[in-house]
Amino acid sequence: MTATALPDDIAPDEREPSRSVWAEFRRGLAAMAPILLGVTPFALVLGSQAAMKGLSPLEVALMCGLNFAGGSEFVAIELWRSPPQIALIAGMTLLVNCRHLLMGASFAPHLRRLRPWQAALVLFVMADETWALGMDDARRRMAVTGRPGISLPYYAGLAVSLYIAWVAVTVLGAVVGPVLGNPHAYGFDMAFTAVFLVLIRGMWKGWRRALPWPVSLGVAAVTHLAVPGAWYVPAGTLAGLAVAYFVAGTETREAAP
Amino acid sequence: MSDFARYFALDVPSLLAILAMMAVTYATRVTGYLVLRNRTLSPRATAVLEAVPGAVLISVIAPAFTTTNPADLLGLAVTLAMACRFPMLPTVIVGVAVTALLRHML
Numbered sequence: 001m002t003a004t005a006l007p008d009d010i011a012p013d014e015r016e017p018s019r020s021v022w023a024e025f026r027r028g029l030a031a032m033a034p035i036l037l038g039v040t041p042f043a044l045v046l047g048s049q050a051a052m053k054g055l056s057p058l059e060v061a062l063m064c065g066l067n068f069a070g071g072s073e074f075v076a077i078e079l080w081r082s083p084p085q086i087a088l089i090a091g092m093t094l095l096v097n098c099r100h101l102l103m104g105a106s107f108a109p110h111l112r113r114l115r116p117w118q119a120a121l122v123l124f125v126m127a128d129e130t131w132a133l134g135m136d137d138a139r140r141r142m143a144v145t146g147r148p149g150i151s152l153p154y155y156a157g158l159a160v161s162l163y164i165a166w167v168a169v170t171v172l173g174a175v176v177g178p179v180l181g182n183p184h185a186y187g188f189d190m191a192f193t194a195v196f197l198v199l200i201r202g203m204w205k206g207w208r209r210a211l212p213w214p215v216s217l218g219v220a221a222v223t224h225l226a227v228p229g230a231w232y233v234p235a236g237t238l239a240g241l242a243v244a245y246f247v248a249g250t251e252t253r254e255a256a257p
Numbered sequence: 258m259s260d261f262a263r264y265f266a267l268d269v270p271s272l273l274a275i276l277a278m279m280a281v282t283y284a285t286r287v288t289g290y291l292v293l294r295n296r297t298l299s300p301r302a303t304a305v306l307e308a309v310p311g312a313v314l315i316s317v318i319a320p321a322f323t324t325t326n327p328a329d330l331l332g333l334a335v336t337l338a339m340a341c342r343f344p345m346l347p348t349v350i351v352g353v354a355v356t357a358l359l360r361h362m363l
Contacts, residue, residue, distance in 0.1 A: 031345075033346075034345050034346045034349040034350075035349075037349060037350075037353070038349065038353070055271065056263060056264060056265065056266035056267065057264045057265075058264060058265045058266065058267050059266070059267055059271050059272075059275065062267075062272070062275050063275045063278065066275060066276070066278070066279040067275065067278040067279050067282050068282070069282050072278065072282060073278075076274070076278060080274075083268075083270035083271070084270055084271060084274040086270070086273055086274045086277050089274050089277065089278060090274075090277040090278065090280075090281050093277075093278045093281045093282055094281045094285065097281065097282050097285040097286075098285055099285075099313050099316075099317075100282070100285035100286045100289065101285055101288055101289040102289055102309045102313060103286075103289065103309065103310075103313060104285075104286055104287060104288065104289030104290040105289030105290065105292065105293045105306060105309065106289075106306050106307070106309040106310060107289075107290060108289065108290045108293040108294050109293075111290060111294075112294065119290065120287070123283075123286040123287050123290055124283065124286065126286050128313075128314075128317060132310065132314060135310050175264070185360065186353075186357045186360075187332065187352075187353040187354065187355070187356035187357030187358075187360060188353055189321075189356075190321075190332055190333070190336055190352040190353050190356040191349050191352065191353050192317075192318065193318045193321045193333065193336055193352065194336045194339070194340060194345075194348045194349045194352035194353070195345060195348075195349060196314045196315075196317065196318045197318070197336060197337060197340035197348070198340045198343075198344070198345050198348050199310075199314060200311055200314055200315060200340075201340055201341060203310060203311050209307075209308070210311075212308050212311065212312050213311055213312070213315050216311070216312045216315040216316050216319070217315050217316075217319050217322060219316075220315065220316035220319030220320075221319045221320070221322050221323045224319055224320045224323055225323050232316060232319060232320065233313070233316045233317055234316075235316070236312065236315065236316030236319055237309070237312045237313050237316045239312075240308060240311065240312030240315065240316070241305050241308055241309065241312055243308075244304060244305045244307075244308030244312070245301065245304075245305050247304070248300070248301040248304035248305060249301060251304070
């Protein structure tokens, strides 16, 4: 074994990020696979609900392909009338998707070395799942290389698989109609919770950095119970960031002589 | 109306609503990036930004923690325990399967 060879027991994710474009793309497809298990039933339900509200399969494909943000699509379909109230739907879309502002901001350091059109495309397909897995991978790469930056083919693999699955399965749902019933009756909704919990575990950097987590959870949960709509996401996020702000403040003071 | 016409029906108000959703959503996606693209942040601002992923993900799944249904609570506990030790795929499969099983039994 040469000095540069890596031991076999290191997971592929933790190796030097120097593999071929195609291998990176396939790694992205593989990383998205468990998430598609959870996404597929919801895409079927969204498509069939949209069909019941009178949207054609083409309109479902356009909504999911151009907007590509599932939460806001469920809300839009829920509020859909014929003809749709455009201002109401745009306003609710903004509320559900305002978390993207912070997601894009935290993604920015990793996108700095991309060309503008590449960054524009990366952001077009930035959904919870692609962003969370892309950030997770960028963090691991930074631990090895010492500088920020995403693996573009890996991210493309994540995005292509989620995009095709989301658009194709919602259209399928619109065409075949309500075949599946309520996905909550099975357990597929737990797939999202499971994926996000595993990703959150990967962000563990000691209890101090984890202090915002219980605060986000508590504030989001209480807001969800008390206020209808999607306000719980911005409320929980901002509460957690406020804690992070104070924790960072005490760290700087302790570091001072 | 033929199947073909029904599948490809597209009226103007629906198209406008969909385009409005696209515009709003894309604006939320690029704005945070455009604002921070060329900034150098203070260590404190960097620490806050590093807390964003955890805070967003936990807030998104928080409704799962508000359930009073015993099957959902047990399923969540099993999923949480799995997530602390195991990789993505086994956690997802066990979480979904155990929750489905509990919902049918309890």
